[in-house]
Amino acid sequence: MAHRIEVYTKVNDTRSEIMKKKLTSLGFSINESKVADVYTINKDFNQDELDRIAKTLSNPVSQTYLIDQPNKEIEFDFALEIGFLPGVTDNEAHTAKETIEDLLKTKFEDEQSVHTTKLTFIKGTNLTEKQIQQAGESLANKLIQRIHVKSHDQFEKDNGMDLNIPKVNLKPHPKADKIDLNIPEEELLKLGKKGIPNKDGTRRGPLALDKEYLHTIKAYFEKEGRQPTDIELESLAQTWSEHCKHTIFAAKIDDNEEGLYKGYIKKATKEIRNKKGDKDFCVSVFKDNSGGIIFDENWVITDKAETHNSPSALDPLGGAVTGIVGVNRDTIGFGLGAKPIINKYGFCVGYPDDEEPLYRNKEHTERALSPKRIFEGVIDGVNTGGNQSGIPTPQGFVYFDDGYKGKPLIFVGTVGLIPREVNGKPSWEKQAKPGDKVVVIGGRVGQDGIHGATFSSEALSAGSPATAVQIGDPITQKKLSDAIVKEARDLDLYNSITDCGAGGISCSVAEMAKECGGCIVELDKVPLKYPNLEPWKIWISESQERMTFAIPPEKLDTFMKLMEKRGVEAKVIGEFNDTDRCVINFNGETIMDLEMDFLHDGLPRKEITTTYTQKQHEEPFAEKPENLTKTLLDMISRPNLCSYQFISYQYDHIVQGGAVIGPLQGKGKINGPSSVTKPFPDTEKAIVCSQGITAKYSHIDTYHMAACAIDTAVRNIIATGGDLQHTALMDNFCWCSSNEPERLGQLKSAAQACYDYATKYETPYISGKDSMFNDFKGFDSQGNPIKISVPPTLLISSTSVISDATKSISIDPKFPNDLVYIIGETAIELGASEYFEYLEKGKYGNSVPKVDAEKALKMYRKFQEATEKRLIASALSPSAGGIGITLAKKAMAGQLGMEIDLTKIPKSQDINREDYLLFSESQTRFIVTINPDKKEEFETLFAQIPHAQIGKITENDKFTLKGFNGSNIVDTDIKTLTENYKRTFNSY
Amino acid sequence: MKPKAIILTGYGINCEEETAWCFEKTGGEAEIVHINDLIENPNRLSDYQILAIPGGFSYGDDTGSGNAYANKIKNNLTEQIINFAKQDKLIIGICNGFQILANTGLVPAIDDKYGERQVALMRNKTARYECRWTWLKNTSKKCVWTRDIDLLHLPVAHGEGNFYAESEILNKIKENDQVAFKYVNEDSSPANQKFPINPNGALEDIAAITDPSGRILGMMPHPERFLAFTNEEGWELKKERLIREGSALPKDGEGLKIFKNAVQYFL
CATH class of the missing domain: 3.30.1280.10 (Phosphoribosylformylglycinamidine synthase subunit PurS)
Structure with missing residues (x-):
């Protein structure tokens, strides 16, 4: 009972x-x-x-x-x-x-x-x-x-509530089904799109296999002289999915034979590494779960950023938990196992006050979650996942746009730490060997997360499978993580390790089998959450908190005993071999037997033709506002510019004892764009992290959007005291409608900028990811069909290694009478800016900010010299909201007054509107404060770079900006600024 | 001889490495031991002079923070732990470690009832995880761990730190000089429950308590997260002042004082 x-x-x-x-x-x-x-x-x-x-x-x-x-x-x-x-x-x-x-x-x-x-x-x-x-x-x-x-x-x-036992009751299904591919073309396409039919006429969920793929598969099985089983089809669909194979980035694009990935991203890294020669700091790029760069003579740091967009749209909490703990596994799965030391997040969602409902179906029975619900849910998710895992989260951002209303973009990232050598071998190399046992450890397998990989390769609609939702269990993973990176790794107990992510063991085992040339799996050995799960589901389930290992037989016993003592479930499910085949047995029968080559490389390469149209956008008509003080206070309370301290305070950003600069800076606790972490108490060497996102510019031009994202990520590093010569980048593309030539043209253009600017800055990409179909298809409240696409989004994550943590620079002015300088020039660059959205929403204008890499490079090198000499007391680079917002944030951070003369600002063109000058989003600028005693030294150092002293820090709490005619056009105080900056999310 | 500290870990404890570092830095010897290894061989506890239960998220706070880990101790190690507590040895529980000590009944152990739960660390009044810096006033003369400390700046990071005890227990804690730290303003004036000075709503602003002997300390704030000068909130301003004065920058953080007191106790 x-x-x-x-x-x-x-x-x-x-x-x-x-x-x-x-x-x-x-x-x-x-x-x-x-x-x-x-x-x-x-x-x-x-x-x-x-x-x-x-x-x-x-x-x-x-x-x-x-x-x-x-x-x-x-x-x-x-x-x-x-x-x-x-x-x-x-x-x-x-x-x-x-x-x-x-x-x-x-x-x-x-x-x-x-x-x-x-x-x-x-x-x-x-x-x-x-x-x-x-x-x-x-x-x-x-x-x-x-x-x-x-x-x-x-x-x-x-007599009370009921005794309810939620048990899963599945009918026994001991076999794999044969699937007939000799069916009418229409049926075949339906099979690819909607999935394998069940006996009752329902479908098993999307395979996301298009016509060409289906015919390639059909031909393969004709050659093999038999019909495929359901598990074979599902397995191919997982392995060949856009999510796993990045088919669009791999495709030939127009006349570029190499495609986006090899022809732009990877090419940039390759050229930079060659050019850097013995100063190359990359050790493992693009081939492992994370990218790895040198930290010092003994250690390597890893970095990886991921998205969990589709799951988060359906279940924001679960989607974000599994997102963050999932990317932690990309760290644990780097090389022989790195320890996660920094978590990062980025939430791109619709405006939380937008309550206009969206529906997944015409009948209005399936309402999409509101932006606010999604926002709160994903915040909770990273809270649960990050805090429980004991990994600090000092770095993150929130970004709002109407385009994220139907499908949010949920970025998560993790930096890891691993010795350069483990047991006398380079830690980033690993290889499964024939005869090694296939061992899975961690959580058990259930129906959760079926079709996650193929699902995220499709747009979100009413047919999206609910089983794509996964629930995270951070503590199960913490036990696993500790057992691996704090014990088993250094005991030399395995030859290879990888994460079970998208596609579950179907991807992790088959992927690792490439290292030796084949595998045989006994699928009935996989530990299940409940009995009678169909074999194809066991194989592709994305149940969380699992990792896969290749363990030499002689070390198996020690490994299994260690796992048992650490409360981690481990199970041998097969053996690696060199047969060139991936074979699965279930209940004594072979249900899958595929050539390794076909499984991994059998997919036909796509060819993409793109178009690109430069659009003209309407300029906002609005006159300069009468009262710019009010405008500034309005601007600083806008969701994209205001405080999100309620997130920073609820994320543990100091665990592991390495916090240097956190998410909230200065006495005013202002959200800064970068963070600094010192992983070892005994040395001053530190890691600077930042992120750049400028997706709104995609409304005008994706090339400049990408250039600005890169410049933002890089100059935030510089402003914080980072070292450009030891800075690595990551690219996360989140595109929309990637089957439309125009969207693909925009993608190509962004990739071109990625190549151009990374090679100029000599900042290599070490890892990246793409998510191509971030569109919502549904119905509005009148029942009309509606499609909402995200603005083409590129997140650039930047990571830099600095030799002395005490030389890092925070954003807050330190003392009254310190001098305020701006470095860099301002132009009328307000296209798709925060200010234009404030003035007249929907009128983007055309003057998108552009980056001159040559000029930027000169400036950044000088800035680094100033950092080295400790000339700069505080620094913050203008980004969204321009100079006006940057000055206000600095004054609030220091909780000190500020007197500024706007006429002193260096301009690269005539600017006759004070509001434009204040809110232009020109890139490559810094606002710094310095000790007055250092004035001469500072000015001499920056003699060749446009710069000007524009004011000073004051004892009182006044914040004044002097306009073109010599009188104050903004006149307020620190308290009022701070109240406005913090009011928007006050009730969160 | 260096005093030996055992740092317990496992099941979601996550501050063991920096806690161990703090003991070593201040002259002790630290060993991180998984609780299952201790359960397998409980008598090895007698090899150590100091027992530390670090911060973390044991069992994900399921069934109440610290409760499941405490149950693991009670179900398997009661005798050894109580025995350890009654000797002239030291025990510290930080954050999750404090929650575990409270649930195991090692603090406050009023009327020498070691092993009986007498206080609770409840959900923060904000109903949210709070990661922020606090000022702490040392209010105990008997506590070994807080000797020669008056005011200390340390961060908290927890979802359940709202200290609660029934008035009879609370009165005895106070009468016995067992309140180790209270949350205060930077000028040492009482927080009087005001958020965020008192970050969790703790009764009488209590941040840390000891057992009747003063040798066992349970504290919500994290001394091991202020191990370096650059850890402290506001260090950047201090740095700039020191540079302008021409002074050298310190290296160590003030959280180390707690660990130093423990190590010194045996020297």
Whole structure:
């Protein structure tokens, strides 16, 4: 018999108060709410045992509990219980089960289980059952959770809530199905698009195989003289997916035979490395889970950025958790295993105050999540994943645009640390050998994340599979991570390691098998969350927190024992060999037998033809605003420019003890664009990280968009005291409609800029990723079809190594009377700027900012000299919002007054509007403050670079900007600025 | 001989490396040991003079922060841990480690009831994880770990640090001089529950408590995250001042004082 334990908090019940607030904010009239944690234990225990269990799961100081009886003391109108759907990972239940097993020295058998739910008692005015059901739907996510509502009467009648055991019941399916490809062309295409048909007529979900791919597969199996099995088709679809093979970046593009990746990105890195010669700091680029560069004589640092866009659109919390812990695995999977030391994030979402609904279907039964819900969910996700993993998150940004409303872009990144040598060998080299055992460790396999890889290669629509959602379990991964990078690696227990990401073991095992030339897998050995999972699902499931190893037989025993002692589940599922085939057995039968060459390289190469049209955009007509003080205060409270400190404070950015410059700088706690981390307490060597994103410029020109993203990422590094000679970049392209020649033309143009600017700055790309179909297809509130595409987006992540952390530079002015300088020239470059969006939304204009790399390079080299001489007391580079926002952020950061004369600003063209001068987004500029004693030295150093002293820091708290006619056009104070800067997300 | 510290880890503890470094830096010897290895051989605990349970996210805070890890200790190591606590040895629990000590009943151990849960660290009043710097006032004369410290600047990073005890226990904690740190303003004036000076809503602004002997310390703030000069919030301003004065920049962080006190206790 199953039992139910309810735990109530008796003092400081913050959660119940928050619940009341949430319900009230949803528009319900709530007097009282009370939340309880419920453990449903599906195993028989006697009363004494249950008492001990309840005591263990609760805290006698602050909590009470009930065992197998309803709460009779609480006054309520409705009880609302939210739990997980069958098969969804329930981390808390997992811990409770382990605790009970340890407490009573017992074991839960396969059929026995623990489940958790949250029970909320609600008392209000005139509440209806329907309303509470609605409230439940707002609080829960129907894709992963279930809701149960009972009225007070029903509760009394039933003597409480129900005992509900969410079990997955699958029919046994012991075999793989044969799939007939000799079907009419139309049917074949449908198979590729919608998936393999089930017996009941439904489809298994997208394979994302187009006509050419399908015919290549058909021809292969004709040659083999048999029909493919479902698992073979699914496996090919995973391996050949845009998500895994990056077919668009690999394709021949117009007359460029090499394509985007080899012909631009990789080419830049290759040329830079050659040019740098013995100063080349790259050790492993583009071939592993992360890229690796030299840190010092003993250590390598790794970097990787990923996106988790489609899962986050459906389940923002789960999508972001699995995103961040997933990219952590790209670190653990680098070389022989690196330790994650810095997490990064970037959230591109619709404006959170946009409440106009979107629907996935015409009937309006499937409403897309609102931008606010997505925003809050992904913030929570990186909080859960990052904080629980013990990895600091000092670096990140938020970026809002209407184009991200249907499909958000959720960037996550991780820097790792690994010794240059592990057991006397270069740490970044690894190779599975014939005879090595295939071992998977970590989480178990369920239906979660089926078709993630093929799904993200398609636009988001009503047909998007709910099983693409995955729930993260950061602690399972933390155990795994510690066991590998803190123990097994240095014990030399494996030959190769890789992450199980998109495509699950179908990709990780087959990928590793390339290192030796084949593998044989016994699929029934894979540990499952629940019985009877079909073989093709086991093979491609993207259940999280797993890694794959190649382990020499003589080390297997030691490895398995170590994993057991660390609470990490490990299982041998096969063997690597050199047969040139990837073979899978299931229940004693061979269900997959593919040539390795065909599996990996059998896909026909695409050829892409592009077009490019330079569009003319309407210029905003608005006159210069009368009151520029008000304009500045409005601007600084805009979502793209204002404080997001509520995110910074809830992310642990100091764990591991290496924090130097964090996400909030100066006394004013202003969000800065870069961060500095010192990985070793004993040495001053440090890592500077930054990010550049300028996607709005894509409305005008993707070449300059990319150039500005690169310049932003690089000059933020320089402003923070970074070293251009030791800076690496990463490119993350998130494009839209990548089957349209025009979009592909824009892509090619951006790739060209990536090549041009990286080679100029000599900053190599060490890793990158692309996500090509970020479009939302659905319906608006009138039922009209609507397509929302993201603006073509390129995130450039930059990482630099500096020799002395104390030479890093923060953004806050330090002392009154320090001098304020601007370095670099300003032009009328307001196309697609934040200011134009403020003036007249939708009128982008045409004057997109452009980057002169030669000039920039000269400036950055001088800046580095100034850094070396400690001439610069504070620095911040103007980006979105221009000089006006930069000056304000600096003054607020120092909480010191500032007097500026705008007429002193060096300009490369006549600018006759003060607002344009203030908010132009010209690149390659810095605003710095210096010690007045250093004036001469500073000016001499920058003699050949456009620069000017534009004002000084003052003792009082006034912030004044003098305009063209000599009077103050902005006149405010630090307090008012700060209030406006911080008000937008005040209630978050 | 250098005093030996055992630093427990496993199941989501994540500050073990920097905690170990702090003991070594201040003259101790530190060994990081997975709790399962200690359970396998519990008697090895007697090799050490100091036991540290570092910060982290053991079991993802499931069933209450520190609870599941504490249960693991109680189910497998009760005798050895209580025995350790009663000797002239030192124990520290930082953040998650404090939550574990509280759930294991090693602090405050009022009426010498070691092993009984008497206080709780509840969800922050903001209902959110808070990572920020706080000022701490040493209010205990008996605590070994905080000797010669008056005011200390340290960061907190936790979701459940809201200290709570019933009034009878609280009174005894105070009467016995067992409050080690309180959250205060930079000028040492009381936080009086005001956020973010008191970052979690802790009763009477309590940030750290000891057992009756003063040898066991549980604290929410993280001394091991202020191990270098450049760790401190606002170091950039201090740096600029020192440079303009022509002074050298310090290297160490003030969080090390806590560890130094422990190591010195045995020298």
